[in-house]
Amino acid sequence: MDLRLKDLHIIPRMGMIISMFIIFQSVALSLGTLFTYQVLGADTARIQEGILANRTDWLGFMFLQGTASLIGFGLTAVVFSYLEAGNFKLHLGLVRFPSLQLLGMVLLAVLAAQFFVESLVKLNELLPAPEAVLQMEKRIDAMLEAATSFTTLPQFLIAAVVMAVVPAIAEELFFRGLLMGDMLRSGMKPVSSILISGVIFSLVHFEFHNFLAIGVLGIFLGYLYYISGSLWLCVAAHFINNFFAVLARYLVNLGVIGPELAEGETPVWLSVAGGLVFLALVYLIRSFKKPELPATEVDDTEL
Numbered sequence: 001m002d003l004r005l006k007d008l009h010i011i012p013r014m015g016m017i018i019s020m021f022i023i024f025q026s027v028a029l030s031l032g033t034l035f036t037y038q039v040l041g042a043d044t045a046r047i048q049e050g051i052l053a054n055r056t057d058w059l060g061f062m063f064l065q066g067t068a069s070l071i072g073f074g075l076t077a078v079v080f081s082y083l084e085a086g087n088f089k090l091h092l093g094l095v096r097f098p099s100l101q102l103l104g105m106v107l108l109a110v111l112a113a114q115f116f117v118e119s120l121v122k123l124n125e126l127l128p129a130p131e132a133v134l135q136m137e138k139r140i141d142a143m144l145e146a147a148t149s150f151t152t153l154p155q156f157l158i159a160a161v162v163m164a165v166v167p168a169i170a171e172e173l174f175f176r177g178l179l180m181g182d183m184l185r186s187g188m189k190p191v192s193s194i195l196i197s198g199v200i201f202s203l204v205h206f207e208f209h210n211f212l213a214i215g216v217l218g219i220f221l222g223y224l225y226y227i228s229g230s231l232w233l234c235v236a237a238h239f240i241n242n243f244f245a246v247l248a249r250y251l252v253n254l255g256v257i258g259p260e261l262a263e264g265e266t267p268v269w270l271s272v273a274g275g276l277v278f279l280a281l282v283y284l285i286r287s288f289k290k291p292e293l294p295a296t297e298v299d300d301t302e303l
Contacts, residue, residue, distance in 0.1 A: 009186075010182060010183060010186035010188065013084075013182055013186075014179075014182070016080070017076065017080055017178065017179065017182075020076050020079065020080055021072055021073070021076045021174070024071050024072050024075055024076050024079075025068060025071070025072035027071065028067050028068045028070070028071035028072050029064065029067075029068055031067065032063060032064045032067035032068060033064065035063065035067075036060035036063055036064055037060075040056060040059060040060050040063065041056060042056045042057045042059065042060025042061075043056075043057055043060075044060065047060050047061050047064065050139060050140075050142050050143030050146060051146070052143075052146040052147060055155075058146075058147065058150070058155070059158070061143075061146075061147055062147070062158055062159065062162045065147075065162050065163075065166075066161070066162040066166050069162075069166050069167055069170045069171070070166055070170050072170075073170040073171050073173060073174035073175075074169060074170035074173050074174065076174060076178070077092060077170075077173035077174045077177055077178040078092075078173065080178060081177070081178060084182075091177075091181065092173055092177030092178065092181065092231055093176070093177050093181065093225065093229055093230055093231035093232075094177070094231055094232070096228065096229050096230035096231075096232070096290075097230060097232055098228055098230050098232060098233040098236075099288075102228065102233065102285070102288050103233065103236060105281055105284060105285055106224060106233060106236065106237050106281075106285065107236070107237070107240055108277075108281055109220070109237075109277075109278050109281040109282060109285070110237050110240045110241050110244075111240075111244075112274045112275075112277040112278040112281065113216075113217075113220070113241075113274065113278050114244060114274065115266055115270050115271055115273065115274025115275075116266075116271045116272075116274045116275040116278065117213045118265065118266045118271065119266075119271050119275075120212040120213040120216060121209060121210060121212070121213055123212060124208070124209055124210065124211055124212045124213070125209065127208075127211070129208050133208050134208070136206065137206070137207065137208050137209065140206055140207065147159070148163075148246070148249045148253075149253060150250065150253060151250075151253045151254060156246070156247075156250045159246050159250075160243060160246050160247075163242055163245075163246050164239050164242035164243040164246055165239060167238065167242060168235045168236075168238035168239035168242060169235055171201070171238065172221070172231055172234045172235045172238055173231065175197055175200065175201045175218065175221075175222075176197065176221055176222060176225040176231060176234050177225075177231045179197050179200065180193050180194065180196075180197035180222050180225060180226075181225075183196065183197065184226070190226050193222065193226070194219055194222035194223055194226060195219060195222075197218065197222050198215050198216075198217075198218030198219035198221075198222050199215060199218070200218075201214065201215070201217075201218030201221075202214040202215035202218055217238075217241060220237070220282070221234045221237060221238060223282065223285075224237060224285070227285055227286065227288055227289050227290075228288060228289075228290060229290055
């Protein structure tokens, strides 16, 4: 019996992907909660309410977050890709590695983007939102506030792994490698594939006040995947974006930099300059467009 799913229409495939994600995510949360309570001795009830009263609860929260991301997003992408195509590495874009020149340009683009993100957040504030969404967002914000109130180097390193390394790998496997990749392979236009996967990426984060900023990040990552065919390039960009946020919060907690520097209002001229540099780099990255790999060929050359 052939278990590959590549011949199915994109709509039922999307439905199967979502179903598998829900199942894997549920298993991850169940196993993670059991481990957190039985082995770590953390108060899972407090963690679910976003109350991290001590370091044990904080560690439990980090374990749950990391497990849910790895199994929910990462394992879903790997398993479904294997059932769909057999060679999941080729299917997800894991066989191509970006050149140092392309990687450098992408990292500069991510850095430039940090200067106009605040403008997107302000624009986002103009969008109406249901009260239920705002209440859920307040709860998530409070949870993230508690999770990032660390002051020790070990906590910073754990947070960097859970909030930067793990999401960069697991989410890129799922959103770019699997979802967007399947859209492209189904014949959907690249622009539509990039936009749809970017919007889904933003919606799944449940951060209404950052919807536009996360959406732009998702679209940029989709653009990189389409241009390069390398998931590792997307992973690197995603990691740097998240790591900047974790590092900034750590430095604020230590008093190395003030909150006004990390969270203060960006001057208009700097925001505009950052946006122009970002757009210029996005345009230059187009020159690295590489032909698609044949379905049966494995190419591990640099872009």
